[in-house]
Amino acid sequence: MTRNEIPKKMGPAIAGISYAFPAASRSVAELGQEAQLTSSAETLESFGFGRVHVADTESPYELALTAARKVLAETVVDPATIGLLIYGGTPGSMSFAAATDAEEAARGLCTMSRFKFPATRLQYDLELPNAWTFAVDQLSCTTLLSAARLARSLCLTEGIERALCVSSEFFPANAGREAIFNCTSDAACAVLIERDGERNRLVSATNVTKGYYWDVDALRDEIVASYFPTARHVLLRTIADAGWAPGDVDWIIPHNVSMRSWEILSSLLGLPKARVFSENIARHGHTLAGDNFINYRDALDGGCIKPGQRVVMFSYGFGAHWTGVAVEA
């Protein structure tokens, strides 16, 4: 059987992807001039970064709602068939700082504002009456890939027909635009997963968490060193779990971190650099959790990914998580 003769396979699949960026953007050079970078603009440009999106007026929730409404409009699904809504992103709805004493901890837990959850507000605004709604947290840039994996599992085990995964991640104003040599964008992304799809099937997923690296500041160098061997390990496992060999992979859909790191990783995998869909690194920068699905959508729209092609998405999140997802387009 040749690769063009695709058997009719059904299973949990990506039914739609939409994203929303804020209106404003800045070039890396402009960010440098505004003292929003830790490294020099030239260094970040040499790593492939060109322009990033900056929310001057928009809120994370606004962008999340925009992206989610777009994907529902584009896929034209009955909102009542969405049985699951998973939200992840700013603000971390379940995260809390480690309090230094009991009094401080109590203060942090005593406000009713704590229960103003963006996930439930989305469920209301999107009119998803049957959506079991919750948020995933503390997964940083792997949030949306992990949400998609979770949705896939719940579709399979609980018979959920459709699941909507939404992320919206912002860097706080004036917090700078660099996360360890990566230039970051504000963005929201919404992904609709359905239980029985034929195209863009979610074939396998791998998550590796290494709690040793939880203290990012203290173990920064160790994290840089561990990134590559663990990323390679996760990607190879994802590919093997899909029943593929590394050479079978047509596209790697990256998170938009330094192009240099992708050159190294593709080399470690023995895959040509050209198979990494890297166009968006310069255009959008690192949108934290949204990268992989934004890139997947753009690669589909641009005609890069063809039906039946084998695609692997990969992301790393500080904290520390490595996640891979295999998709048959």
Place this chain on the structure above:
Amino acid sequence: MTLPKMVLVTGATGLVGGGVLRRILADDLGVEVFALTRDAAGWNRLANALGVLAPRVVPVRGDVTLPHLGLEPLVRRRLELQISAIVHAAADTSFSRTLQHSLTVNAVGTENVVRLAADCARLERLSFVSTAFVAGRATGSIPEADNGCLAGWVNAYEESKYEAESIVRSTGLPWTVLRSSTIVCRSSAGDVSQINAVHRALRIYHRGLAAMMPGDRNNPLDVVTADFVSDAIARLTFDPRAEGKTVHLCAGRNALTLGELVDTAYEVWAAEPAWRKRGVERAMITDPETYRLFEQAVHQTGDPRLRAILTSLSYFIPQLALPKVFETSVAEDLLGSAPPCSREFWLPMLKQLLATNWGHSVREAA
């Protein structure tokens, strides 16, 4: 009455020189040694280490980098009259020096020793302690001979020792060039008394501060013990058959592969629950091009700690990707035994490093 054989040992306070000195004294009660030392502190340390052998050693204040070895004229004259053998083991073995510095100590120092040797009327042997890695970037089978300089070198130490060998060979003296492999511990018990570049690299990988190393799992990586090297030098210095020979004191065909050495290290570390808990991923053995990309990326980021780590590795890690097997037929013929197998001491050495926290607990205890 028979006069004692007088031997001059340079570098006697070092790992190899000290070992040679001890072995010479232990092997032949008719031998006495002049030990060239730069200062009183060095001699005191050596004398303490020698114990009952110390009375047979005459300390001589001097420095190989100085003209006439920095010897007082009367002392030099005495050496010229009495010495029948010289073991020149003094060297700056650091891989990270500038070429100028390495040449000053290792080549100019050798030139100064050769000048003294030329004035020694009774000289029967000049044993020059070199390194097998004068072969530099050459790959394949490395003969026990002048390997030329076309391949170039990985660091200034290798190049300076090549220059020093050339100086020794060009004399009309009865020389022997004794090329040591990389020494990783004193004996087959794995005891480490001097932390070197290999140990520091192992520590970097143990701490999970480096992700990869260039090379191939199947490349042989030659390492030996100090005792093997010292004992061989002590024997061959008095062996007439060794004159004019270049001898590899290496594991040769018995060397383990890079993959075996790395696997053993991670197995030892993984036996430690605290290390296992961290989940440090095993460093990858990659092609040199990928490793170079990683180095470039780190240097571009400007992160000072990672840069320092990679710089410290850069002085010798390229050797991992330059597979070579050191021929040992001359050594085997002269020593009458097969080269040692690295398997015997690599594992105990790793355990020793771990137990002493790379020598820190030993130093703290001291």
